[in-house]
Amino acid sequence: MASSRLPILIALAFSSLPFVLSHSNRVMWFQDFFPPNVCPINAKANTFYGIMFDAGSTGTRIHIYTFVQKSPENLPELEGEIFESVKPGLSAYADQPEKGAETVKKLLDMAIDAVPPHLWKKTPVVLKATAGLRLLSEEKAQALLSEVKEVFEESPFLVPEDSVGIMDGSHEGILAWITVNFLTGQLSGQNQQTVGTLDLGGASTQITFLPRFEETLKETPGDFLTSFEMFNSTYKLYTHSYLGFGLKAARLATLGALNMEVVDGQMFHSSCLPRQLEAEWHFGGVKYRYGGNKEGETGFKPCYLEVLKVVKGKLHQPDEIRGSSFYAFSYYYDRAADTNLIDYEQGGVLEVRDFERKAKEVCDNMERYNSASPFLCMDLTYITALLKEGFGFRDNTVLQVNQRKELQNPLLPLLFFKPFTCHEADTHKGRVDAIHKAFLIHKNVKGKYQEKKKQK
Ligand SMILES: O=c1[nH]cnc2c1ncn2[C@@H]1O[C@H](COP(=O)(O)OP(=O)(O)O)[C@@H](O)[C@H]1O
Ligand SMILES: [Ca+2]
Structure with a gap:
């Protein structure tokens, strides 16, 4: 990534890609995924981490992100990323979900080494699976995902509610x-x-x-x-x-x-x-x-x-x-x-x-x-x-x-999003609302589009 763009980071960059479907036809990106202390007050320099798994059909990849927030007024900047991958992907363990989750655990052990122990509890861990799991039966996919969730829960990291799932x-x-x-x-x-x-x-x-x-x-x-x-x-x-x-x-x-x-x-x-x-x-x-x-x-x-x-x-x-x-x-x-x-x-x-x-x-x-x-x-x-x-x-x-x-x-x-400053995002709700305003995905655009045309 061009380093000049790195400063355009947002505080929540590491808080995963949950794509939580809301009750309406809106898709929210971050709800429920905010670690409590994203915007530290009175901190001179604060480093924090986020762990993201991309569970593809051919392999599982871990991204361990490091962010540094230099002052409370500034947004955190991405400082580094540790990346590792294993093959095959989770779906190869369709009939041995525990073994599949083992592969995730091995990658997660890297994060234990990379993240300082005092930050483990504040470091969210998320896994999003793609087409390999979509092709499996619901039952087999869920078995894999729940084994992975167990691995996460046994880890010292922060496990958001929707931390393990299949990406749309x-x-x-x-x-x-x-x-x-x-x-x-x-x-x-x-x-x-x-x-x-x-x-x-x-x-x-x-x-x-x-x-x-x-x-x-x-x-x-x-x-x-x-x-x-x-x-x-x-x-x-x-x-x-x-x-x-x-x-x-x-x-x-x-x-x-x-x-x-x-x-x-x-x-x-x-x-x-x-x-x-x-x-x-x-x-x-x-x-x-x-x-x-x-x-x-x-x-x-x-x-x-x-x-x-x-x-x-x-x-x-x-x-x-x-x-x-x-x-x-x-x-x-x-x-x-x-x-x-x-x-x-x-x-x-x-x-x-x-x-x-x-x-x-x-x-x-x-x-x-x-x-x-x-x-x-x-x-x-x-x-x-x-x-x-x-x-x-x-x-x-x-x-x-x-x-x-x-x-x-x-x-x-x-x-890339810079939807709010730390001041605006002091509360959990404030952050969710700010993100909401900044980034919404609407489904069924066509319906809307046609409605608009009719109105015209
Ligand atoms: O982290 C990565 N670095 C480089 N290439 C990647 C990475 N992750 C996936 N790919 C590429 O994605 C392809 C495999 O797709 P994937 O396993 O994600 O299947 P899926 O998207 O159908 O689930 C390969 O071409 C592989 O090189
Ligand atoms: Ca992919």
Whole structure:
């Protein structure tokens, strides 16, 4: 993050991303998550901490934040972050929730070392799970979450009431959009030209952009639109999370194995895999056997047809995006960097057709690329089909594929708000109200939008 922006931090930055749903159609971000002494009085310099877990489908990550508040008048500044991750993600322990929670405990032990003992009780700890847990049955997901909650409660840290839960898919999209557009300076000043975001996770994928045309708002299903207020502006965003369309879930779908009761020894085949391949793969706590088409076809053409079945007609295609450029990350970045389409460090700018070109190159020469990952052909072909046939992007749509670590920081948007000063936020209620005013998310924007039109 550009260090000049660091001072724009808010006192509650560390207080997690709870996304508490309120009784109305509003989503509140912080309610009930305020550690008592955020705004110390008469303190010259005060350091405090916050612990956030991002429980993704492919891995669990811990962010331990340190904030320093130099004087009661100033807002705290982010001083540092300790980051660690483990694989696989929690959903791999669907049938062993205690073991899953063990992985969280190991990461949490790092926080015991990082946070001074006298601050343990004031340091909130939060875990937000994404698509891996959304794909599990309610019962299995809850079992995992309650084991995690127990681990938190046995720890010396502050455990807010809603500290462990599954994050709403649309919030994932909004967070990414805010992060990218804030970091690129689009949310401040005049002439805002925001950029849309594409996040390709393991189990779900998100698309988010700010529609420029009324037509888009009219044609979009209501639950794809979310509005929020920030820095005194209202943004009506198009955002949607497609569950089961993450890269790894798409592999299973292509193999015909997604949501299947896998029979022992059952083998799944695909023309997207090296002909002679026979292997095993674990995902979401299930073991899959898979391999190439020993006799049938292999290569880009048959693979594209296979993958097409997974995406064609399954996604909403907003016309407006065809000509715009998007910011793409997660597996878009990983696969582009793996195949030298972009630089690992710098990221780069691509067109959709570059993914297709690379997919052809890899799929039609699978023996050569086999050593990297047997799924490379399938992954690149899926990305191509998802972008073109799924979302409806043109071949020449420009994608900025940049890996910025901050993008993976689920707390970052909270660091941008400056909704109140410490003086205004002396009371718990004062803080909640201030945050409320500063940042609201409304659901069902379409309903509202139509109502407004009728009134006109
Ligand atoms: O902290 C991070 N740093 C870098 N990349 C990350 C981080 N967290 C997730 N990713 C990227 O996200 C993708 C995996 O998605 P994830 O496991 O979060 O699935 P989900 O979003 O579908 O639950 C990979 O491309 C991985 O590189
Ligand atoms: Ca993710």
